[in-house]
Amino acid sequence: MNELSERDPKGKRGDRNALPAPDPPLLEVAGLCLHYPQGGGQAPVRAVDGLELRIGPGETLGLVGESGCGKSSAARAIAQLVRPTAGQVRFQGRELTGLAGRALIAARQGMQMVFQDPYAALDPRMTAGELIAEPLHIYRNRGLLTLSRTGLAERVAELMEQVGLPRALRDRYPHQFSGGQRQRIGIARALAPRPELLLCDEPVSALDVSIQAQILNLFKDLQQAFGLAYLFIAHDLAVVQYVASRVAVMYLGRLAETAAAADLYRDPLHPYTRALLSAVPIPDPQVERRRQRILLSGEPPSPDQLLAGCPFHSRCAQRLEVCARHTPRLREAAPGHQVACFLYHPPEG
Amino acid sequence: MAAEPAGHLESLEPLASGAPLLRVQDLRVRFATGDGLVQAVAGVDLRLARGETLGLVGESGSGKSVLSLALLGLVPQGQVTGQIWFRGEELLAMSPARLRRLRGDRIAMIFQDPMTALNPYLRIGTQITEVLRLHQGLGRRAARERAIELLRDAGIAAPERRIDQYPHQFSGGMRQRALIAQGLACGPELLIADEPTSALDVTIQAQILDLIRLRTRSLGTAVILITHDLGVVAGACDTLAVMYAGRIVERGPTGPVFQAPRHPYTQGLIRSVPRLDRPGAERLVAIPGQPPSGIGLPPCCPFHPRCAQVLPICRQALPPEVDLGGGHGVACWLYPEPR
Numbered sequence: 001m002n003e004l005s006e007r008d009p010k011g012k013r014g015d016r017n018a019l020p021a022p023d024p025p026l027l028e029v030a031g032l033c034l035h036y037p038q039g040g041g042q043a044p045v046r047a048v049d050g051l052e053l054r055i056g057p058g059e060t061l062g063l064v065g066e067s068g069c070g071k072s073s074a075a076r077a078i079a080q081l082v083r084p085t086a087g088q089v090r091f092q093g094r095e096l097t098g099l100a101g102r103a104l105i106a107a108r109q110g111m112q113m114v115f116q117d118p119y120a121a122l123d124p125r126m127t128a129g130e131l132i133a134e135p136l137h138i139y140r141n142r143g144l145l146t147l148s149r150t151g152l153a154e155r156v157a158e159l160m161e162q163v164g165l166p167r168a169l170r171d172r173y174p175h176q177f178s179g180g181q182r183q184r185i186g187i188a189r190a191l192a193p194r195p196e197l198l199l200c201d202e203p204v205s206a207l208d209v210s211i212q213a214q215i216l217n218l219f220k221d222l223q224q225a226f227g228l229a230y231l232f233i234a235h236d237l238a239v240v241q242y243v244a245s246r247v248a249v250m251y252l253g254r255l256a257e258t259a260a261a262a263d264l265y266r267d268p269l270h271p272y273t274r275a276l277l278s279a280v281p282i283p284d285p286q287v288e289r290r291r292q293r294i295l296l297s298g299e300p301p302s303p304d305q306l307l308a309g310c311p312f313h314s315r316c317a318q319r320l321e322v323c324a325r326h327t328p329r330l331r332e333a334a335p336g337h338q339v340a341c342f343l344y345h346p347p348e349g
Numbered sequence: 350m351a352a353e354p355a356g357h358l359e360s361l362e363p364l365a366s367g368a369p370l371l372r373v374q375d376l377r378v379r380f381a382t383g384d385g386l387v388q389a390v391a392g393v394d395l396r397l398a399r400g401e402t403l404g405l406v407g408e409s410g411s412g413k414s415v416l417s418l419a420l421l422g423l424v425p426q427g428q429v430t431g432q433i434w435f436r437g438e439e440l441l442a443m444s445p446a447r448l449r450r451l452r453g454d455r456i457a458m459i460f461q462d463p464m465t466a467l468n469p470y471l472r473i474g475t476q477i478t479e480v481l482r483l484h485q486g487l488g489r490r491a492a493r494e495r496a497i498e499l500l501r502d503a504g505i506a507a508p509e510r511r512i513d514q515y516p517h518q519f520s521g522g523m524r525q526r527a528l529i530a531q532g533l534a535c536g537p538e539l540l541i542a543d544e545p546t547s548a549l550d551v552t553i554q555a556q557i558l559d560l561i562r563l564r565t566r567s568l569g570t571a572v573i574l575i576t577h578d579l580g581v582v583a584g585a586c587d588t589l590a591v592m593y594a595g596r597i598v599e600r601g602p603t604g605p606v607f608q609a610p611r612h613p614y615t616q617g618l619i620r621s622v623p624r625l626d627r628p629g630a631e632r633l634v635a636i637p638g639q640p641p642s643g644i645g646l647p648p649c650c651p652f653h654p655r656c657a658q659v660l661p662i663c664r665q666a667l668p669p670e671v672d673l674g675g676g677h678g679v680a681c682w683l684y685p686e687p688r
Contacts (some may be wrong), residue, residue, distance in 0.1 A: 066550035067521075178639040179409075180383035208408035208579060213635035216536025220632070242623035242630060254532065263630055278554040278626050285603045287626055288584040295559065296552045299520050 024093070025054040026197055026229050027111070028077070032087035034070070034077040045302075047073040049253035051233075052330065057196065059222065060230040062244030062261065064237055064276070068300060070232045070253040075199045078231070079113055080104060081342065092196065106144055112190035116202035118182035122174040124302035128185050129170035132156045135192040145193070159188040162225070164218060179214070180211035197229045204239060212239070219243060237280050241265055249273045252300060252311035255330050269339040272312045310342070322347055368437065370422070370538055370571050371397040376431035378412070378419050381510050387643045389415040389427065389564070390620070391595030394670075399538065402572040404586030404603070406579065406618070408640050412595040413575045417541045420573075421458055422448050435539070454484040456561065459530035461544035463524035467516040473500075473527050480534045494529070503530040504560055522553035529560060536568045543575045556560035558585050579622055583607060594641050594651035597670070601677030611679040613656045658683060 022348065034048035047070045055061045065071050077084040080096050089096045094107050113134075115121040122131055133156050139145035140152075157167050163184040174182055183203065190198055200219070204212040216239065222228055234240050240247060243262060248258040249270065257270040268274045275294040282288055298313050301307065307314070311325040326347045334342040373395035390412045397403055407413045419425050420433060421520040422440060422594065423654060433440040434489065434511045452458075460466040477499060478492035487495060500508035503526040506540070516524055525545060532540060542561065546554035562585060565572050574586055582589050584604065590600040591612065592671040599612040610616045617636040624630075650656070653663040662682050 011461040066552065096554075180639065208640065209579070209618055210408060210621050211639070212637035213633040214637075216623070216633055217635055237551070238625045240626055241625060242633065264627060265625070277551055277625065279551040279580065281554075281584045282624055282626050283579035283583050283607070283619060283622055284624070284626070285583045285607050288580075291584075293555055293559075295555060299522050299553060 015263045026057045027055040028090040029053040030088045033085040035085040052108045056228045060244045062240035062247040063233045065250035109193045110196040112195040114200040114203045118186040163188045169184045199231045201233045369396045372434040374432040379428045385644045402586045404582035411592040415488045447628045454535045456539045457537040458541040459528045459532045463528045472650035477531045499530040541573045614643040621623045
């Protein structure tokens with residue numbers, strides 16, 4: 001871990017205690033863009049287009065949005081699994097975007113990913129024990145970790161215990177596990193290098209309801225035990241409310257709104273956030289009967305056909321004339337509550 | 350699916366009032382697999398009234414999709430036993446030709462993934478006019494006009510233009526709308542919708558559920574809505590049936606069942622879902638363990654290994670369904686049969 005254990009000294013800026021994101025952030029993403037080129041002289045697909053995020057130590061930031069909004073692309077660009085087109089990703093005080101090879105692997109040791117489909121993320125020919133040991137081998141082979149053979153076996157056993165897998169299952173193959181158990185293997189792999197931040201991309205959406213609750217509780221337990229921070233990407237707003245302390249709502253590659261979870265769910269400002277929240281079904285017929293839905297017309301435009309103006313204006317019931325011409329920037333509407341919408345701050349001041 | 354001529358359905362007698370549209374008795378579906386015989390549906394009884402919307406809830410492997418396919422005679426590779434009466438006719442004893450006439454006309458189905466349910470090589474219009482020409486004997490032009498109308502009713506803008514496009518030119522939500530237009534083309538009496546919104550985003554899900562509700566209400570169509578999402582059931586269904594390991598473990602009118610679920614599995618399901626209207630929940634109550642695989646199910650309550658209220662008898666015998674009154678039924682040994 002050597003050079004990784006050094007941290008920025010905790011800068012004391014007590015006057016900023018109104019902001020929910022603590023200083024200094026563990027992860028700071030600024031102006032992140034990920035544009036996928038298209039053939040035939042077409043404009044690139046702007047999957048992520050100027051994303052700003054901060055995550056403090058031990059904090060959970062929920063990143064929500066619908067399919068195609070760029071939330072998974074954002075996670076991949078943050079982890080440098082795909083190289084961002086532009087922007088900065090500062091993690092544990094170190095800029096990741098310029099790094100490559102061993103330096104990148106070293107700098108990224110504290111940031112690991114958990115994927116949606118644990119079956120696709122696990123090599124079917126490796127046993128659970130081998131799968132969990134694999135990341136340890138990767139860091140050990142590069143001299144980033146010292147572990148003896150017995151130490152490695154002990155660490156695998158410890159990880160299995162931490163994620164609630166019986167040790168006796170270490171020699172089984174992925175297909176012999178249920179979906180929930182596979183996700184536990186995926187989480188154990190992510191925990192192996194002792195990360196400070198997990199990037200979780202829809203980690204419970206492939207799971208059955210009864211199993212989803214088990215895994216969500218596991219995420220909470222691990223956070224308490226190890227002080228983990230999460231970037232928790234999900235389309236299910238009820239799940240995000242359960243796990244996140246802050247929430248960022250993404251629409252077509254940009255943030256529409258970000259706030260402390262309690263504020264965002266109690267007082268959503270952006271018309272898109274409001275529609276999104278009103279569309280989530282609540283498992284209670286009496287509540288459902290009383291609810292007023294904001295039915296959005298149409299569907300999100302394709303990210304390769306972005307029009308001028310606010311990306312949401314074509315579906316927005318409250319759009320102003322300016323919304324089709326200018327793109328609103330994310331700005332503070334209340335302390336710690338930022339929204340990119342002209343309803344809250346007119347253009348040019 | 351190859352379109353064999355279905356022929357017209359002679360006008361059916363109006364259903365006697367009070368008679369159920371659909372009645373299922375002791376339906377069982379088994380599949381032979383490399384790992385052994387799988388009981389996907391293990392004895393299901395069901396009644397559906399005209400115009401009723403029933404939510405069929407369960408986790409993956411609970412048998413809800415196989416049950417719905419069996420209702421359509423679409424599990425040729427499985428052994429299907431039991432009885433299914435649709436408007437008093439026995440479906441399992443029916444000739445394939447007769448069944449083909451009913452399917453697509455009186456009984457329609459829409460699937461989770463509209464891309465695989467639509468033929469990518471055929472224009473959207475062709476896939477709807479085919480149904481109209483087969484079942485209603487409409488001519489080419491009349492079928493096209495009707496298809497445009499149906500697409501418009503399904504909320505597709507500019508249907509005159511859209512009708513000549515291919516499925517890949519439609520978004521996921523639009524494809525589901527096209528599939529709904531196709532399914533409802535002949536004004537069926539029963540629509541089976543298998544996870545119709547699970548592949549869609551929540552804002553689109555709300556649109557599609559709204560559309561299904563409006564269209565089936567105006568046609569008087571009964572719906573079996575298969576879903577894993579209790580929120581969808583709460584908002585869209587009159588009644589619900591909860592499936593576990595191939596059986597219905599609890600059923601009843603949506604309101605009472607949600608208000609006072611009786612089966613420990615139903616209780617667990619409702620408690621394990623985070624709710625948008627309940628912020629600040631400290632911990633979800635998860636159901637421990639894993640759902641059974643359906644292979645070698647013991648002749649006792651299949652939920653007992655995961656049940657916190659397990660009794661000795663639960664490990665010995667299968668609980669019968671007990672009527673709790675008001676259409677609310679539960680199959681659990683905690684509720685002994687009244688003598």
